[in-house]
Amino acid sequence: MATNNARPERVKLGNWMKTRREELGLTQNDLAKLLNYEYYTYISAIESGKGRIPPEKYEAFAKALKMPALDLYKIILRHEDPYGFKIAYGKER
Numbered sequence: 001m002a003t004n005n006a007r008p009e010r011v012k013l014g015n016w017m018k019t020r021r022e023e024l025g026l027t028q029n030d031l032a033k034l035l036n037y038e039y040y041t042y043i044s045a046i047e048s049g050k051g052r053i054p055p056e057k058y059e060a061f062a063k064a065l066k067m068p069a070l071d072l073y074k075i076i077l078r079h080e081d082p083y084g085f086k087i088a089y090g091k092e093r
Contacts, residue, residue, distance in 0.1 A: 011049030013079035018047040020065050034064040052080070 021031050021043075028040040028047070035057065037043070045051030053061050053076060062069040078085045085091075 014047040014049040
């Protein structure tokens with residue numbers, strides 16, 4: 001039996017990204033192509049919480065998701081490092 005070993009925070013971040021992608025009318029394949037990934041499976045891994053956005057791709061993801069890079073970074077930080085987010089922004093959410 002397969003288990004989902006994704007961290008809950010990553011699952012929440014993946015759910016956020018999926019919602020944002022769908023709001024923009026993009027498929028996983030569309031987003032993958034915008035990011036120069038050959039396959040959509042990398043996007044699927046992120047959305048399921050099994051993968052993460054590489055830091056060197058934050059700006060590219062922000063552009064593809066039509067948002068300022070700092071806003072995307074805050075969302076990532078809030079999910080990946082809530083304690084760091086609290087230190088940087090003075091609140092957990």
